[in-house]
Amino acid sequence: MRIRIPKDWELPESTVTPESAYRLRDRRSFLKTLGAGAAGALLLRSRAVAAMGGLPAMADPDYPAGSLKVTPYELATSYNNFYEFGTDKGDPVVNANQGWKPEPWTVEIGGLAGNPGKWDVEDLIRKMGGLEERVYRHRCVEAWSMVIPWDGFPLRKLVDFAQPKPEAKYVRMNSFRHVVGDQDAGFGGPYLEGLRLDEARNELAFIATGIYGKPIPNQNGAPLRLVTPWKYGFKGIKSIVRIEFTTEEPVNTWQQLASNEYGFYANVNPNVDHPRWSQASERVIGGGIFSGRQATLMFNGYEKQVAALYRGMDLRTFY
Amino acid sequence: MAWLVKLLRSKLAVWIAIVLPGLYPAWPIWRQNPTVLADPLKYLLHHYGFVACILLAVVLSFTPLRVLFPRSPLALALNRHRRLVGVSAFFYALIHLTCQILHEDGWPTFFTDIRKPFLLVGLLTFIILLVLAVTSFNFMVRWLGGRRWKRLHRLAYLAAALAAYHQAAARKLFPVQVLWIFVPLAALELARVIKERAVRASGT
Numbered sequence: 052m053r054i055r056i057p058k059d060w061e062l063p064e065s066t067v068t069p070e071s072a073y074r075l076r077d078r079r080s081f082l083k084t085l086g087a088g089a090a091g092a093l094l095l096r097s098r099a100v101a102a103m104g105g106l107p108a109m110a111d112p113d114y115p116a117g118s119l120k121v122t123p124y125e126l127a128t129s130y131n132n133f134y135e136f137g138t139d140k141g142d143p144v145v146n147a148n149q150g151w152k153p154e155p156w157t158v159e160i161g162g163l164a165g166n167p168g169k170w171d172v173e174d175l176i177r178k179m180g181g182l183e184e185r186v187y188r189h190r191c192v193e194a195w196s197m198v199i200p201w202d203g204f205p206l207r208k209l210v211d212f213a214q215p216k217p218e219a220k221y222v223r224m225n226s227f228r229h230v231v232g233d234q235d236a237g238f239g240g241p242y243l244e245g246l247r248l249d250e251a252r253n254e255l256a257f258i259a260t261g262i263y264g265k266p267i268p269n270q271n272g273a274p275l276r277l278v279t280p281w282k283y284g285f286k287g288i289k290s291i292v293r294i295e296f297t298t299e300e301p302v303n304t305w306q307q308l309a310s311n312e313y314g315f316y317a318n319v320n321p322n323v324d325h326p327r328w329s330q331a332s333e334r335v336i337g338g339g340i341f342s343g344r345q346a347t348l349m350f351n352g353y354e355k356q357v358a359a360l361y362r363g364m365d366l367r368t369f370y
Numbered sequence: 371m372a373w374l375v376k377l378l379r380s381k382l383a384v385w386i387a388i389v390l391p392g393l394y395p396a397w398p399i400w401r402q403n404p405t406v407l408a409d410p411l412k413y414l415l416h417h418y419g420f421v422a423c424i425l426l427a428v429v430l431s432f433t434p435l436r437v438l439f440p441r442s443p444l445a446l447a448l449n450r451h452r453r454l455v456g457v458s459a460f461f462y463a464l465i466h467l468t469c470q471i472l473h474e475d476g477w478p479t480f481f482t483d484i485r486k487p488f489l490l491v492g493l494l495t496f497i498i499l500l501v502l503a504v505t506s507f508n509f510m511v512r513w514l515g516g517r518r519w520k521r522l523h524r525l526a527y528l529a530a531a532l533a534a535y536h537q538a539a540a541r542k543l544f545p546v547q548v549l550w551i552f553v554p555l556a557a558l559e560l561a562r563v564i565k566e567r568a569v570r571a572s573g574t
């Protein structure tokens with residue numbers, strides 16, 4: 052008999068996700084149910100395989116979907132912050148799907164890496180040895196939240212693959228530089244994010260290549276993005292093109308734009324307010340007009356897994 | 371041109387122009403626009419705040435237009451509706467505030483958050499608009515006396531400046547629409563002040 056010891060980041064079984072809201076766990080059945088004609092299905096299948104590195108996402112039995120109410124797919128894919136494609140929440144779903152093709156896609160590993168180089172994203176994903184699905188809470192710094200089933204692999208695998216040198220302390224990632232015509236459509240440069248190396252090696256840190264068992268849509272950060280569920284959403288850099296190991300703390304994009312409001316750590320913390328609004332509670336996306344707010348949890352509910360990373364640090368100073 | 375003047379003089383036309391933006395959110399909600407449905411309350415909150423800002427800027431542009439173009443029938447037509455448009459800006463601000471109270475899920479969060487300058491300035495703007503709306507009745511003008519009433523209602527300019535800050539602070543990055551709304555207004559006011567000074571200087 053097999054005894055399953057649940058991982059401590061699994062979400063509690065207190066509420067059950069309605070099956071209708073979330074059941075397309077495996078891609079094959081999803082493709083079958085599409086029923087939009089063989090040609091359409093074939094087209095979709097090839098795209099899906101490409102974006103997932105030819106590997107199906109396995110819902111790891113040790114990491115079940117859990118019980119939080121998963122945000123409806125339509126909402127998670129049309130309410131996005133992806134400023135390269137516009138500053139309104141509804142902009143990316145439109146603008147990221149007008150000719151922008153994140154394939155082929157090359158990811159470069161550099162800086163203090165023992166194994167530097169450029170990899171095609173599909174080859175890189177294959178090297179990570181299979182995809183898994185994890186359902187994480189997602190808390191935006193703007194005080195709203197979602198629950199997303201991500202498909203991907205732990206960031207730690209990628210870090211191990213890159214073989215950072217002993218003096219490396221941080222990992223720095225940047226997104227593509229989005230140019231429309233000859234105008235920079237982003238922040239005057241590529242979006243930049245970073246983690247301390249021990250944060251990057253934490254078991255929660257994840258690279259997503261899919262959501263809801265489907266290839267990740269452009270507006271959600273195709274073909275691969277960072278997911279750090281204990282941090283505010285803006286840490287989850289989308290459409291990564293370069294990963295670098297450094298000795299110095301990277302100055303992430305939002306910190307460059309407004310360092311009094313956004314820091315390097317950006318850990319979800321109900322006790323440290325944003326200068327313009329409270330972080331003590333959040334609105335759940337999909338809740339409707341009268342849904343109210345729910346309390347925001349320390350480290351977004353992942354205190355057990357990550358609190359040790361910040362022991363002895365003043366989280367008011369290192370926000 | 372005559373038809374435009376006629377249209378702008380019509381109370382009904384102005385009423386329609388004022389009420390339509392309030393009904394507009396029914397459209398994306400009926401169409402099940404997923405971006406709106408993700409957080410419909412936030413959408414309403416931003417929409418009504420936006421409409422209130424526009425109406426405030428519009429009503430404040432009436433006087434400078436009349437001063438700059440004293441013989442234009444268009445400017446005169448618009449100036450018939452100052453009270454209606456001004457009070458409607460207050461009503462949209464009231465809906466906006468109601469959305470904010472709902473959005474904060476009740477008073478405890480509302481009162482903790484209101485200490486933030488961004489929200490405090492919004493509330494201050496609302497209080498000014500409330501005072502101006504309450505004193506907009508004819509009997510209030512009589513009770514206050516024309517000069518005092520006029521002085522009090524100059525607070526509308528302060529409200530516009532505060533509203534511009536409040537709207538700019540509502541997003542993570544500076545939203546360009548603030549400039550679209552308030553820069554033309556500021557330009558009009560500046561031109562008006564210059565002209566009034568010139569007239570006064572030549573008159574005396």
